Each structure stands twice: as C-alpha cells, then as structure tokens.
Amino acid sequence: MTTNQPAFDATGLLTQSGPLSLDAAQAALAQAAAHMAHADFVDAARLYQRVVGFNDASVTGAAMVGLGEALHRLDDDAAALGQWEAATQLPENDHTYAAWRNVAAARVRAGDLRAALGAYREADRRAPQQDKAEIASRMGWLSKELGDTRASGRYFSRARGDVGFSFALGVIGLTVIVSLLADFVPPEQLDLFAILQLDKVAVAAGELYRLWSVTLVHAPLNQMPLHLIMNMYALYLAGPIVERLYGRWAFLGMYLVAAAGGSLASFALGTSPDSQLAVGASGAIFGLFGVLIAAQYVHRPMLDRASRGLMGQLVALVILNLIIGFAMEGTVDNWAHIGGLVTGLWLGVLFAPTGVPTLRSMWFRPGSVPGTTVPVFGTGGTSAIRLAGVVALLAFFALLWSMGLAAWG
Secondary structure: OOOOOOOOOHHHHHHOOOOOOHHHHHHHHHHHHHHHHOOOHHHHHHHHHHHOOOOOHHHHHHHHHHHHHHHHHOOOHHHHHHHHHHHHOOOOOOOHHHHHHHHHHHHHHHOOHHHHHHHHHHHHHHOOHHHHHHHHHHHHHHHHHOOOHHHHHHHHHHHHOOOOOOHHHHHHHHHHHHHHHHHHOOOOOOOHHHHHOEEHHHHHOOOOOHHHHHHHOOOOOOOOHHHHHHHHHHHHHHHHHHHHHHOHHHHHHHHHHHHHHHHHHHHHHOOOHHHOEEOOOHHHHHHHHHHHHHHHHHHOEOOOHHHHHHHHHHHHHHHHHHHHHHHOEOOEOHHHHHHHHHHHHHHHHHOOOOOOOEHHHHHOOOOOOOOOOOOOOOOOOOHHHHHHHHHHHHHHHHHHHHHHHHHHO
16 A cells, blocks of 8 residues: 655654755655645645755755745745745756746736746746747737737747637638628529528538538628628627637637537527528627637636727627617527527636636646645636536537427428
8 A cells, every 4th residue: 555645744844953854855845745735834834944945956946936835825925926036046956947937927916017027938948848838828918918019929829839820810801702702793603692501491401511601601781781891890809819818729619619509599599480591600709709708707817908808898798789689680690699609608618718827827836846736727627527518518509409400300
C-alpha cells in the first residue's frame, strides 16, 4: 500500500532552529502543499516560510512561490507579490517561470497593466510550449488595453497559432457574395434561393444541408434591403469577439451548431403554412450573442474596452430584437432567433473561453507549487459535465427534429 503523505510530520520543523536538510525541506514543501489543497493556508504559509532561505535556489523558489500563493489566499496581496518578485530574483530555477506568471497576474489584479505585460514577457521567455498560446493571448489583451493594437494583433495571432486570418470575416464575405448572387443572378440560370433556403418540406424529405445553407441567403434587396446589411453588421460585431475568446475553429463550430439550433427550432415550431420558407443567418448570429452573454456572466473573460462596451448591451439588444420579432410575426422568423439563442447560451455555459484570460483563471493557476493541484476554474467544467451537456444538446435537437417531422413530413 502506498501513500502520498510526507515521510514524517514536518510541522515539528517549525520549532527547530538552524538550517534544514534537503529531506526536511522537501518534506516541509510536501506538507505545505497538502495544507494548501485542504485550504489550511496559515499552516501552509508557516511551513513555506520555514523553507525560504534554503541554500538551493530551486527549493527556496518553490517555497517563495508557495508562500506567495498562501498569502494571496489569505488576502495579503502586497506580501504575496513581494514573495513572487523575490523569487524572480533568485538564480534561474524550475520555479522562476511560475513566479513571473504570478507576478503578472498580481499586477493585473492591481490594475498595473504595463508592469503586468512586462512580467508576462518574462514568463513567455521561460514558458513550456503548451503554455505559449495562453500567455500570448494574455499579452494580446494587455496590449489592446494599453492602446497598442498592432502588438495585440500579433499576440492574438500567435495565440491562435495562425497568420491572423479571421474566420468571422470570412463567413461575412462568403455570405455577402452568395446573398448577392442569389439576388442578381436570374433564377432561370441559377436559383440559389430554391437551392439554399430553409424549405421545411424539403428538410423533412432529407435535405438536411438546408439547416446550414439558409445562413448564406437573405431577403431580396428590393423587398428587405436592410436584412443582409443588419445581419452582417451584427455578425461583424459579435463574430470577432467570439473568435478572440475561443479561437477560429471554435468560432466556426459554434456558428454552425447555433445555425442548426435556430433552423431546427424554426422547423419544429414555425409550423404555420406561410412559414414553410425562411432565409437568413440571424439564428446563427443570435447563437453567437448567446455564447457571449453566457461567457460574460459565467466565466467573466478579460476583454478590451470596445468588447466590454458591446457585451454590456447584448442582453438589452437581444430582448429588443425578440420583442420586434414577435411584433412582426409572419415577417421575422423569431423561432430561429430563440433556437439559436438557447443553443448559444448552452454552449457558452459549457465551454469557457480559451483565447483570453478569465477572472477565475487569473486567480487560480495550476502547478505553481510542486505537489499542489490547484483547481482550474473557467474550463467549462469537467470533461464529464461537458460531455453530458453536449448529449443534452443533441437530445434537444432530436426532439426538435421529431416535432418538425410531425409538422412537415
């Protein structure tokens, strides 16, 4: 039988004077980490303090980083920052990277963004490859807050691992091109409306691609000139923020899932005879609104000023549009809006932003102290919870599908 408990009770070291042996110092670090895991921050701080000054930089670095964590949990942020900064002045060791990251996070909490950016640059020099993208994203956010948009763009591109091509702008471009072609190409040559619109009878007959292709066509300009313009403007506002929060591929996946949710809700619930045909990307766009609303209230992402301004208006904007939709029943496919919104809200709850720091991730960092496992909040929950959430969403889609088949099959 094995155990993770230290070889002896290191608490007795607190009553002893003089230098510690390496075994005693390591035992004290292990027991302090155990105290941290059980929220015994005072006892952890006392043990870490006993190890500080050990004649090995790596051991002292671990103690200083751990002591800073304990002090931070005890709401003594000034003393915590002092320990982390002192740890960065030790000879380079295994804990220098964690010390710089903690300094950076502390500077963010204190509102000293320029110093935080400098600390993240130091952390980036020492970061393992798997942490590079996250740190680049944080530097991008800080650079944007400081007004250096060129540097922020470089950092965000590095965080995404790409050359900066925006899928959100790509979706806008593709939608505009297809919508205009559908409007101006004579239907006898190529009837894109007939091919791409949400024809619910055709969907019930098996043409499932229409659940997504509907986003590419909009009302003719001579009938509703603002339909395409307003939808693309909304996508221009929301799409890049979702892309910044989650990355390009996640944005595209969320857009397509929200489009399916909106189309299926329209298919299932928009069952009046004059609602057989529908066009537009608003269901998917409402889904992006839902993602942003959920991310804002559940995960608290750290955003630039412009993004915060839009996020603060989203709830009111969504409610206003739903009211207008119900007032214009027969012209606006409000069920698509609601289906997309509900889908987006669910996705935003399940999945936390990965492209920018969140409030929780700025306060809790994994692995900063050897032997300590700190819960990482803001990851959308455990894998099991996320899997259950995805299964629940698929079950919701299946229910909508069966309702639609009953109405249009």
